[in-house]
Amino acid sequence: MLVIYSDKIVQNDAVISGYIHIADGKIQKIDEKSSLKDYIDMTGKYILPGLINIKSEHISRENQIKLNSRFPFAKIFREVEIKYASAGITTLFHSIPLVNGRYREDFTTGPKMAKDIKELSKRSNLIDHRIHMAFQLGFIQSMDKIKEMLESNLLDYISYSGYCRSEEERYREIYYEDYIQRVMGLSEATCKRMVERVRELRSESNLEELAYMLKYAHYKGVKVGTSELSVIKKLEFLEQQGINIIENPSLEEALNLDSGSDKMIMMDILSLSKQLNKTYQDQVVSAIRTGHIDILSSDMRAHDILAFVFQLAQDLGLEKAVSLVTSNPATALKLKDRGQIKESLRADLIVVDILDEVPVVEMTISNGKIVYRANY
Template sequence: MSKRLLITNVRAVLPDRILDPGWVSVEEGRIAAVGSGTMRKGTRSSTLDGDGAYLLPGLVDIHCDAVEKEVEPRPGVLFPVELACREIERKFAASGIVTIFHSISFSAGEGVRSNELAAEIARQISGMGEGPHLINNLVHLRYEISNDDGLELVKTLLNEGCADLLSLMDHTPGQGQYRTVEQYYQYARKTYHLDELECASLVAQKVEARKNIKVEDLRMLADLAAQRGICIASHDDDTPERVEEMRALGVTLAEFPVNLITAQHARALGMHVCVGAPNLLRGGSHENNLSAREALQRGGAGILCSDYHPPSLLHAVFSLAADGFGLPPAVRLATLHPAAATGLAACLGSIETGKRADLIMVKLIRGCPVVFTVLSGGRAVARYGYNGAPALAEDITWL
């Protein structure tokens, strides 16, 4: 029998407007109809009363490396990969993120530090959709272009179908995100708890490895990704010239450009540009690079991601809305735009008929957005009943 659900009494946030009150009908995991006003329950539908909550598309996060910290919360302290992936999935759902590109670094000394461990994480995530799961778990392979030892492994993962997004990174000190060696030293000390000798060794290794980068290797990876319809991203571009180089390789998405002129140049070329929600919430970059808020206000970016802090994405959306950006435009930055950048907009990223019913119910508590219900493919995968808040309606029973 067909599974039908009527979501009513909500403020439905569509791409261009809010239906208040509004309703959404779900059938077989997809949005069957959307309307304004109230709608009475049909004889063959279950009802979910939103009690005036905002109904948003499930957030689409194209860059978050939180899974690495779940595997290795402290340097050298490792947890089983499957345990870590299952636990981080619940945390993403609680943050309203229903499609996550888990960002896994092949960085030869950074991230989880081991190419083999990074590959194990990627394969675990890639297979999660074959069994019980809560949300859409996708793989963002982050390849440090000086990591020659990881090249064949990244190529293998692409061939295995264990990648949904590929980014090309260069964290060599003296350019990009780390304009000086001292900036990189500070990052390595606080992130990986390295001493001075270890920092010096890592810097020397990266500088030397960069001399051996072969453009033909990067082109090979880019071509392989393109053949499989995988979006290719650049990372920490610092000049318009660097953007041009990346664009020539087939890059269509620029992550975290370090200054406004570079971000605007990427946009002028028709590229998608992504900035971090933590940057926006904290009022600036922790590395003193481009302000996310300035980039969005001046046309230098069109996508928000959680970067390293999943809760920031929803909070950044409502922060922008409160500052006059408008809620539908702010929501698009974390839903429809990232979906479009990664080729998913035809099936998710907005409340529109025919799309997956990936939906979240959000209420403001003292101005703070709080997730109450998460639907993934029309299925309620998480519901939260807060003490001091009205009780949740009875559990949904499908008819």
């Protein structure tokens, strides 16, 4: 039995003091007193639920570095794992692009990486590894590959974006626009509208298959996100219900979305930090307070999550700020066994101290085991 005490245990609705009793990977009970004399005393330090990052591109980008091709994939996996454990992240969704960014026809790199992560995640690890596969509309092979991976139970979360043109396609469009203007004698404005309409049709061409995919993902218990608000509006009502998370809208778009819907809005910390003026940051706080931003994530910078949360806590309160990276993502992805410090839930906890006005992770407990500890 592992027992840890703190006078700053952060729950969803309060900050309490108590002894957290942990056994068999779960929180057994939280008491005001403990009969055990052997416990870890963290008086004055915060205990938070383990953080959940549902969109990290870190492992994908590391895999693209030429030097890393010399080593086994497990090297990247372990390096990323250690970094995120030290940042207090106990559940990490590796965001993998279905299509290789360098080679648009490459539908093998992404699925292979997903398989490698799945195999490595079955071993003894510091944190819980999940797979988030991101795909673009407009590729015929996309739906087949996603369905194949869903059938193999490889995926934990999928998200789609609109069709993104390559440089070659952009040049083709410019050439085509110039060609029809000369041959058909149409105005430049008309030709631009024609090319834009072709682009829209290309993006919408997979709508029926996408609707089917949403139903199949739901059947397999895999949640779906999107950054493509225009496509959502074109789906039938029932298919719209299959979308759980809106990814990285602009702040203006987020404020215009219905805060009472069952879709949660996720924003990347970096995108919320591009404008540091007080007016913009006040809008960010207001958007969170009114339910227009529900989840925070970080593509690459693991340690920024905790720092950002503690900054937000100055305006929102610690309980509300912490929920953006714990209970809210757990709710969105139906991770019912984590996201809060409650009896019977998975024992994913972090101990946070404030040093030089910066929150630092002193201890990470994942599935009931101490997997990281720093002695400051």
